[in-house]
Amino acid sequence: MRYGYFDDKNREYVIDRPDVPVSWTNYLGVKDLCTVISHNAGGYTFYKSTEHHRVTRFRQNGIPLDRPGHYVYIRDDDTGEFWSISWQPVGKNFRRAKYTCRHGLSYSKFQCEYRDIEAEQLMFIPIEDDVELWDVKIKNKGRKKRNLSVFTYLEFSFHHVEIDNQNLQMSLYASGSNYKDGIIEYDFFYEPWTYHFFASNFKPDSYDCVRDTFIGDYRTENNPIAVEKGECSNSSELGGNHCGSLHKKITLKAGEEKRLIFMLGVGSREEKGYSIKKKYSSVRNVYYAFKDLKNYWKEKTSVFQCKTPHEGLNSMINTWTLYQAETCVVWSRFASFIETGGRVGLGYRDTSQDVMSVVHTNPEKTKYRIIQLLRGHTSKGYGLHLFDPAVFEPEENKLPGVKLPTVVPTPSPADIVHGMEDVCSDDALWLVASICEWVVENGDLTFFDTVIPYADKGEGTVYEHLTKILDFSAKYVGDDGICQGLRADWNDCLNLGGGETAMVSFMHHWALQIFIESAKELGRNEDVEKYTEIANKVKKACEEQLWDGEWYIRGFTKKGIKIGTNESEEGKIFLNAQSWAVYSDVASNERAIKCMDAVDKYLFSKYGLHLLWPAYSQPDDDIGYVTRVYKGIKENAAIFSHPNPWAVIAECKLGRGNRAMKFYDAILPYNQNDIIEIRQAEPYSYCQFIMGKDHSAHGRARHPWLTGSGGWFYTAATKYILGIRPTYKGLVIDPCIPSDWKSFSVKRKWRGAVYDIKVKNPDGVEKGVKSILVNGNTVKDLIPIQKTGTINKVEVVMG
Numbered sequence: 197m198r199y200g201y202f203d204d205k206n207r208e209y210v211i212d213r214p215d216v217p218v219s220w221t222n223y224l225g226v227k228d229l230c231t232v233i234s235h236n237a238g239g240y241t242f243y244k245s246t247e248h249h250r251v252t253r254f255r256q257n258g259i260p261l262d263r264p265g266h267y268v269y270i271r272d273d274d275t276g277e278f279w280s281i282s283w284q285p286v287g288k289n290f291r292r293a294k295y296t297c298r299h300g301l302s303y304s305k306f307q308c309e310y311r312d313i314e315a316e317q318l319m320f321i322p323i324e325d326d327v328e329l330w331d332v333k334i335k336n337k338g339r340k341k342r343n344l345s346v347f348t349y350l351e352f353s354f355h356h357v358e359i360d361n362q363n364l365q366m367s368l369y370a371s372g373s374n375y376k377d378g379i380i381e382y383d384f385f386y387e388p389w390t391y392h393f394f395a396s397n398f399k400p401d402s403y404d405c406v407r408d409t410f411i412g413d414y415r416t417e418n419n420p421i422a423v424e425k426g427e428c429s430n431s432s433e434l435g436g437n438h439c440g441s442l443h444k445k446i447t448l449k450a451g452e453e454k455r456l457i458f459m460l461g462v463g464s465r466e467e468k469g470y471s472i473k474k475k476y477s478s479v480r481n482v483y484y485a486f487k488d489l490k491n492y493w494k495e496k497t498s499v500f501q502c503k504t505p506h507e508g509l510n511s512m513i514n515t516w517t518l519y520q521a522e523t524c525v526v527w528s529r530f531a532s533f534i535e536t537g538g539r540v541g542l543g544y545r546d547t548s549q550d551v552m553s554v555v556h557t558n559p560e561k562t563k564y565r566i567i568q569l570l571r572g573h574t575s576k577g578y579g580l581h582l583f584d585p586a587v588f589e590p591e592e593n594k595l596p597g598v599k600l601p602t603v604v605p606t607p608s609p610a611d612i613v614h615g616m617e618d619v620c621s622d623d624a625l626w627l628v629a630s631i632c633e634w635v636v637e638n639g640d641l642t643f644f645d646t647v648i649p650y651a652d653k654g655e656g657t658v659y660e661h662l663t664k665i666l667d668f669s670a671k672y673v674g675d676d677g678i679c680q681g682l683r684a685d686w687n688d689c690l691n692l693g694g695g696e697t698a699m700v701s702f703m704h705h706w707a708l709q710i711f712i713e714s715a716k717e718l719g720r721n722e723d724v725e726k727y728t729e730i731a732n733k734v735k736k737a738c739e740e741q742l743w744d745g746e747w748y749i750r751g752f753t754k755k756g757i758k759i760g761t762n763e764s765e766e767g768k769i770f771l772n773a774q775s776w777a778v779y780s781d782v783a784s785n786e787r788a789i790k791c792m793d794a795v796d797k798y799l800f801s802k803y804g805l806h807l808l809w810p811a812y813s814q815p816d817d818d819i820g821y822v823t824r825v826y827k828g829i830k831e832n833a834a835i836f837s838h839p840n841p842w843a844v845i846a847e848c849k850l851g852r853g854n855r856a857m858k859f860y861d862a863i864l865p866y867n868q869n870d871i872i873e874i875r876q877a878e879p880y881s882y883c884q885f886i887m888g889k890d891h892s893a894h895g896r897a898r899h900p901w902l903t904g905s906g907g908w909f910y911t912a913a914t915k916y917i918l919g920i921r922p923t924y925k926g927l928v929i930d931p932c933i934p935s936d937w938k939s940f941s942v943k944r945k946w947r948g949a950v951y952d953i954k955v956k957n958p959d960g961v962e963k964g965v966k967s968i969l970v971n972g973n974t975v976k977d978l979i980p981i982q983k984t985g986t987i988n989k990v991e992v993v994m995g
């Protein structure tokens with residue numbers, strides 16, 4: 197069965213059956229204000245920080261699903277019947293009322309047709325202003341004149357989410373609401389910068405600022421008393437729970453349409469409310485703000501566009517996977533329906549990886565994230581595993597201090613710089629690749645000379661930061677030369693304290709190679725030599741210590757017991773040890789083929805590759821927490837999505853395009869659109885994991901959006917399957933495709949030039965390039981960097 201479809205022309209996903217069993221979300225906002233919104237208009241808004249500056253409230257993991265939200269109710273004033281434009285909260289029988297939700301790039305549109313009234317609520321956040329706009333259109337499709345009432349509803353949140361959830365003696369008495377000149381203001385009497393407001397482009401007939409007055413006793417958002425009565429009570433109060441409800445009576449002649457604009461903004465009435473109300477009361481300004489947002493995404497998506505015989509790949513790469521990867525970079529990993537604010541900041545490894553995939557579409561934000569991560573990098577060479585970058589921000593970038601009537605310690609850099617006991621062995625290594633990729637993409641070698649302070653003491657150039665990262669991994673190795681696991685590596689659930697990690701040794705080799713390319717470009721010949729020597733040593737240690745006969749082991753426990761060996765009963769083979777052996781160029785060709793064949797044989801399923809096999813069934817704290825996770829869930833032999841693209845990349849390196857596509861296709865959410873009862877989660881977003889074979893709900897996907905799988909699948913598809921990779925010297929074209937692809941094309945913008953690439957595959961090969969023509973001239977293996985402003989025709993023949 198299905199709940200919706202991809203509308204590729206409009207870059208929208210359309211949900212036409214609203215009773216989806218889980219929330220299918222979208223992200224509004226691209227700068228500082230963000231709303232996470234479901235297909236039922238449930239969700240919440242925050243400004244910059246999900247923890248410190250909440251605008252609206254959300255009851256996470258509650259029943260019914262997704263409450264509260266940003267709702268519009270319509271009431272027929274002649275009959276008293278009412279409904280909402282989004283299916284929820286009123287929830288009319290959708291066989292009689294038609295509901296559609298269109299999730300687009302940074303906007304969502306809710307549409308409803310009921311009793312001859314067609315209504316639409318478009319929600320988005322303009323690039324220029326910190327305000328969420330609701331552009332509401334209501335049309336009378338019938339022949340009779342209709343008298344209607346329109347009501348809005350949203351629930352304000354205390355600005356600090358933990359206090360909002362846990363400390364009602366504070367939150368309920370430190371916030372108040374008032375109404376003046378058509379604007380509802382939610383305020384904190386002691387903290388003016390935390391004001392929010394809600395306004396419209398009309399003079400309301402009534403309003404409510406007090407939540408319980410609008411909803412009524414023993415009622416819910418399904419049947420608010422104000423809507424039932426047809427009028428609000430003009431309530432406001434100091435202290436209590438607050439909402440934003442503006443009410444307007446409208447009359448629609450047959451065929452007539454009316455348009456109402458609502459604005460949820462950050463700031464006080466005086467400071468922002470009046471000017472925003474004035475600006476967006478003009479539907480022309482709303483139109484242009486929406487157009488700007490559309491152009492913003494048009495520009496971004498135009499940096500890489502492909503046309504292949506695979507419609508799912510086209511749709512996901514041209515729109516959805518890029519959108520997911522961008523979302524992770526812009527909002528980090530803690531603003532969703534899974535995590536709603538208490539845990540914030542940057543996960544060192546997560547953000548370092550997220551950055552890598554969108555250096556071409558978001559050079560500014562990725563650079564900013566890299567700098568934040570470097571400020572959280574210590575002079576000893578390791579990164580702070582999870583940290584609040586605000587602590588290291590220059591004063592002018594910080595949110596104003598929060599004065600609270602209770603003492604909450606002010607964090608200082610010294611408090612968050614942790615010692616070796618909390619160091620994850622992989623964290624900072626990712627950043628080496630992110631930084632080098634950023635420079636290759638944007639061509640700014642001077643970035644390596646930028647001086648950035650260390651989190652603990654002193655400062656260094658970006659280049660010096662990189663050498664410290666690589667030296668750290670070279671230093672912290674066991675007697676056999678394999679990297680120490682420290683607190684954990686990529687897999688948080690392996691207990692590597694005192695043990696060793698194959699994955700990080702492979703990663704070290706990978707990062708060294710990437711760094712060496714940059715050192716060469718900078719003419720740092722001594723470093724090229726030094727780090728090549730280290731790389732050779734790492735490779736040798738890996739090949740000597742980690743081969744198990746049919747595949748690579750995953751590491752050693754503190755007691756020296758192998759993890760991921762054929763000798764064990766459970767956890768015999770781990771995906772990452774194979775994909776990374778190949779991706780890092782450590783594995784010899786023979787071993788690479790063997791270990792990736794083992795991946796296909798033992799880890800493949802029709803929903804993707806399992807992280808390990810067989811699942812652990814007995815707690816074993818030497819191996820780690822992974823053995824306490826239920827079988828088939830998360831790190832214990834689920835189909836953990838994030839490592840799947842690494843296997844795709846490994847197959848591409850081996851030139852096996854059919855196999856790479858088999859792995860890509862199995863987990864591609866797009867492919868599950870019509871069997872969505874199994875997956876449940878949204879088909880336009882990768883999820884953190886999918887229940888594995890050993891779980892009764894095999895195939896069910898959980899934790900959408902904020903996972904490294906978006907960015908990595910984007911990289912796997914664009915750079916390895918389609919094979920288009922910028923380097924210091926030029927653009928590499930090295931596709932690895934299914935043998936039945938006859939051709940494909942890509943439009944890639946790079947450093948101001950356009951490369952219009954057509955690839956033909958007349959012999960039906962999976963890899964190999966026979967000839968490349970650039971603007972009619974033959975080039976050998978690389979497309980030289982072309983002049984800014986040029987459009988270049990590239991013809992590639994595989995064979």
Ligand code: GLC
Pocket residue numbers: 543545546685686687688689831884903
């Ligand atoms: C989660 C974490 C990530 C980790 C992964 C595997 O996704 O955010 O940092 O690598 O789990 O344990």
